[in-house]
Amino acid sequence: MAARLHPGIEVRPPLSRIPSKSYAHVKRAFDIVFSALGLVALSPVLAACAVAVKATSQGPVLFKQKRWGRAGSRFECWKFRTMLVETPPDMPAQDFADKAAFMTPVGNFLRRWSLDELPQLANILKGDMxxxxxxxxxxxxxxxxxxRIPLNAEAVRPGLTGWAQVNGRNLVSDEEKAFLDGEYVANMSLAFDARVFFRTISVVFSRRGVNREAR
Incomplete structure (x- = not known):
């Protein structure tokens, strides 16, 4: 599966491995610093997105949804609302017969550029992600x-972006996504995190794999 998903890239296969405490502490420090800086630096973008959501559809600016967190915990994940308030809750977008019928006027734009995910910087600062x-x-x-559980992918905090997102995003199957998530945990390091981060920038600007994005 690894050879098919990313041929020519050397990574360890999923293993039952928990990252070292020193790496975890450094990673958390980076999360706090960069999420705080991101919230400040992107505040004009966040404000513009909030105004656009509020001005074009009725309902709250933020969409709040319970998600699985680290070690089976649950937390409230925040996104800019991209769908109408009457949309059935907790349903992945790919399950809708006509997703466009439930999309707000600015919803597609926010999703296309992943701007709807920016409120999760606050989730990161809180320690949920x-x-x-x-x-x-x-x-x-x-x-x-x-x-994902047998591959140890639930032992770490969920991310704003990840290895599965830069290797097909939502175009890969559940089995492939779980494998990639386990593969990330098996290879966790600051260098690997940097690799995922910079590949994320490329994926966002190329807009690859956005057609099955979950709600």
Whole structure:
């Protein structure tokens, strides 16, 4: 599976391994510093997104949803709302027969550029998430959680972006996504986190893998 998902890239396969405490402390320090800086530096963008959401559809600016966190915990994940308030809750977007019918006027734009994810910088600052890690899974997606648990992917904080997101994002199957998430945990290091971060920038600007983005 590793050879098919990313041929030519050397990574360790998923293993039952928990990162060292020193790495975890340094990673958390980076998360605090960069999420705080991000919230300040991107405050004009955050304000513009909030105004756009509020001005074009009725309802709250933020969409709040319970997600799986580290070690089976649950937390409230924040996003800019991209769908109408009457949209069925806790349903992945790929399950809608006509997703466009529920999308707000600015929803597609926010998703296309991943701007809807920016409020999760506050989740990172709180300690619910990390900048890099397996993406937080919707509570109803129990099958993906069950696939990830044996690969140790639930032992770390979920991330704003992750290895699965830069290797197909939501175009890979649940089995492939779980494998990639486990692969990330097996290879966790500051260098690997930097690699994922810079590849994320490329993926966002190329807009690859956004057509099945979860709600």
């Amino acid at each position: 990390s900048i890099i890690g397996p993406r937080p899974v919707i509570i109803r997606e129990r099958r993906l959680i069950d696939l």
